[in-house]
Structures are given as C-alpha cells and as structure tokens.
Amino acid sequence: MLAITDALRECHRLRRHLRDLQAEIDRGPRVLQGQQETLEAARQAHKDHHDSITKLKVKQRTDETSLKEVETRLAKLEQQLLGISVAKEITAKQSEIKQAQAKKDELEESILTTIAEIEKRTNEIPAVEKTWADAQAAFKEFEKEAAERLERLKADQESSLATLKETETKIPSAMKPKYDTLVKAHGPEAMVAAKARVCQGCRRSLTEQKWTEVRNGAFYLCPHCGKIMYPIVE
Ligand SMILES: [Zn+2]
Structure with a gap:
C-alpha cells in the first residue's frame, strides 16, 4: 500500500520539476533578447565613435576650404585697399578686411579644435575596439551557454517525463x-x-x-x- 504514497510523492516532485523546467525553457527567448539588445547597443556605440571621427574630418576639410577662400579674399581686399585714396572708401574696405579677418580667425580656431577632437577620438579607438570585441565575445559565450543549458533542460525534461509516466503506472x-x-x-x-x-x-x-x-x-x-x-x- 505504501507504494501509492511513494508514487504520489514522486509524481508531485516530478510534475513540479517539469513545470520549473518548462518555465526556464520559456524564459530563454526573453533572456536572449536582452543579450541581443546589449550587443546592439555596443555595436551602435562602436559605429557612432567611428562615424564621429569621419564627420569631424569632413568638417575639418570644409573649414580648410573655407579658410583658403577667406585668405584669398583677404589678400584681394588688402590689394584693393592699396589702390584706394578716398577716405570713405578706405574705411569701408577696412571694415570688409576686418570682417574677413574675423572669419579667418574663427575658422582657424575651429580647425584647431576639430584637429584636437579627432586626435582625442583616434586615441580612444583601441579602447573602443576592445569594448566592442568584448561585447561580441560575451554574446558568443552567452549563446554557447544558452544552447548548452537548453540541451540540458530538454534532456532533463525528457527523462523526467519518462520517469513520471512510469511512476504514474503505480x-x-x-x-x-x-x-x-x-x-x-x-x-x-x-x-x-x-x-x-x-x-x-x-x-x-x-x-x-x-x-x-x-x-x-x-x-x-x-x-x-x-x-x-x-x-x-x-
Ligand atoms: Zn489542504
């Protein structure tokens, strides 16, 4: 007679165990999604870093082109100034030169700032690459472990189910x-x-x-x- 109580105790244990196994299997895709989001954020950060350097280089080239134009203009204005004798025209030309000079200073300042920023971000590349490589390695490791865990859970599920069926015959x-x-x-x-x-x-x-x-x-x-x-x- 005691075989029944043993069987029931075992059935209870196995059914709870099977429920827990299923819950853990069901959690898998959500956990994977979280890991994918983390990887995606790391991919974006890596891309953003490189994109920012590209953008800064474009800005540097644009500013350098503008600077050349201003310098040409400034030389022309200064040349023109030499040929003017009317005081009113001299004042107007000087004002134009002053504006061009201010623009030139501004561009030179901007180019220096951009160059410094490019250098800073370029120096950060090894660390950025390492962070990205680490994120990819961590994801790979997670995938491997998740696959192993799933295999283990499914094997346990199969054997527990077989044991449950066998026990329920009692x-x-x-x-x-x-x-x-x-x-x-x-x-x-x-x-x-x-x-x-x-x-x-x-x-x-x-x-x-x-x-x-x-x-x-x-x-x-x-x-x-x-x-x-x-x-x-x-
Ligand atoms: Zn009760």
Whole structure:
C-alpha cells in the first residue's frame, strides 16, 4: 500500500520539476533578447565613435576650404585697399578686411579644435575596439551557454517525463481517472504533502483517523482544499 504514497510523492516532485523546467525553457527567448539588445547597443556605440571621427574630418576639410577662400579674399581686399585714396572708401574696405579677418580667425580656431577632437577620438579607438570585441565575445559565450543549458533542460525534461509516466503506472486504476482530472486542472498543485496531520497546502489539520489512512496509503483528498494528499513521515 505504501507504494501509492511513494508514487504520489514522486509524481508531485516530478510534475513540479517539469513545470520549473518548462518555465526556464520559456524564459530563454526573453533572456536572449536582452543579450541581443546589449550587443546592439555596443555595436551602435562602436559605429557612432567611428562615424564621429569621419564627420569631424569632413568638417575639418570644409573649414580648410573655407579658410583658403577667406585668405584669398583677404589678400584681394588688402590689394584693393592699396589702390584706394578716398577716405570713405578706405574705411569701408577696412571694415570688409576686418570682417574677413574675423572669419579667418574663427575658422582657424575651429580647425584647431576639430584637429584636437579627432586626435582625442583616434586615441580612444583601441579602447573602443576592445569594448566592442568584448561585447561580441560575451554574446558568443552567452549563446554557447544558452544552447548548452537548453540541451540540458530538454534532456532533463525528457527523462523526467519518462520517469513520471512510469511512476504514474503505480497509481491504482481505480484512482487514476480522479488523479488525471485533478492534475489536468491544477498541474503539480493538484497534489499536496501532509506532515504531522497538517496539510502543507492549506495548513489545516486532519483527524487522527484520516491521518492514519493517509499514512497507510489511502488515495485521499484533503477535506479542506481538495488536493490529492500524500504523507511525509518524519
Ligand atoms: Zn489542504
């Protein structure tokens, strides 16, 4: 008779274990998605760094072209100034020269700032490359571990399911339909342990007589919560 209580205890353990395995398998894609997002952020940061250097180089070239134009213009204005004798025209030309000179200073300043920034970002490249390589390696490692974990979980699932089927054959056929109905409705929660006369599900007590019956292997449902009960004997 005790074989039934052992079988129920084992069925309960296996069904809870199978539920946990399935939950862990189901979590896999979400965890993978999180890792992919991390990798994607690292890819973007790496790309942004290189793009910023490219943009700065374009800005430097544009400014250098503008600078040449201003310098040409400035030389022309200064040349023109030499040929003017009317005071009013001299003042106007000087004003033009002053504006061109200001533009030239501004461009030179901007070019120096850009060059410094390019140098700074270029020096950062080794660290940026390392961060990107590390992110890719971490993702690869995660993928490998996830595949191994999934394989392990599925193997465990398969063997646990086989053991469950085998164990459930020990439940007497008279009890089987009730067992099947309850398990189908509630999963692992269809079963509950009782310890020292107390249902571990609803925490309520059994009579001494019922407790004796449960311990003797009767197929018994908790009178309070209705779960299939099996004893844990100290
Ligand atoms: Zn109960």
